[in-house]
Amino acid sequence: MAAGSTPVLALEAVTLTLPSAAGPVNILRGVDLAVGPGERLAVIGPSGSGKSSLIAVGAGLEQPTSGAVRLFGQDLARLDEDGRARLRRGRAALVFQAFHLLPNMTAEENVATPLEIAGARDALATARQWLGRVGLSGRLTHYPHQLSGGEQQRVALARALAARPALLFADEPTGNLDAKTATTVADLMFALIAEVGAALVMVTHDPVLAERADRIVRMADGQIDTRKIDTGKILA
Template identity: 85%
Template sequence: MLDDASPLAPPLALSAVALTLPSAAGPVNILRGVDLTVNAGERVAVVGPSGSGKSSLIAVGAGLEEPTAGTARLFGQDLATLSEDGRARLRRGRAALVFQSFHLLPNMTAEENVATPLEIAGAKDALAKARDWLGRVGLSGRLTHYPHQLSGGEQQRVALARALAARPALLFADEPTGNLDGATAASVADLMFNLVAEVGAALVMVTHDPALATRADRIVRMADGRVAS
């Protein structure tokens, strides 16, 4: 049930969120009482040293990982009240993710990678929309290419098109330029910020790049599983 989801609620609200995971050496406290609210259209950069909990914050906020304690709300819906399938339905068309490693489906063309989520969401003319969005990211000439035939920058452009084609209200981006060289990273960052603004989405972006972080409306610094500032 998604009855508690509200278009008026902040896209993301974490309250006293903790995450403890098992390890061979015993339980590891990944997140320790994180509070974070992201408002509609707001662009938030999450920074901090490796192991500070940045990617885990995104995983919990997107409903990919269940918190050990606290409350994670996506569009006002308490994620703890939903099954894995329910969380996927809540994200569908409303929250999207872009990862450092692209995560394109290797046996699908660029066009198919973008069209498939649209088809799953019930969009009409999914292939036409996929072509349009690949054109927006400068890949009109690469529609039928498979991921292994694309450069890293091109793969991330396909991933951006796939994430934003449904015009979601929230985009999670985990080190979106981390696997790219400097010039390509800057180009992809420009594209991401321009497209996020165009669709009116909020952005939660994990990054190690200080220059990229300063482009956000707000910087959240994490240390030892907590929000430091």
């Protein structure tokens, strides 16, 4: 992160403990992390290491047990659920492995709806423009079940980036795709976030995809492993 710049996301001594039948489970254990404007960060590590929980807490979808989370400089602990949603609106977007498209809406409606909620007057035109940019001009009126996995993820990318957010959270964005389609989606994602100037916090198991980030952090047992990765990229 450039000296003097305000992080778009900052976690300070964040813990997350969740109940289970066997007793409390420590998911995150004292995580410190800062992401600068426009920075592209990859989060790697084994399943169960806390990667997706880090995104959930950072995006304000899950409240930490202790510690501080600041999104765009705002302390999320001071905001209720509606306040956190308002803070994210138009500024932070999410893309998931499972796409999470609304099944009863067409591709253009899936992209336009968040824009309409944010008050955009040209939501439908913007949705069509962004679907064109991800190569789906011929799929505007198709429903999710009529689209391939790669096409659904491209709709999800268009939906996430159409509002030109300052931060994109991506949780295994290519995890459900074959290798060729995954490369296509990754190329689109990195090209589009560069165009809009968004920072990226991306969870992935794919080392090739992680290498495309500016920085890699590795999660292990709910903490950030501060050892250097073989690629030479410095953690945290």
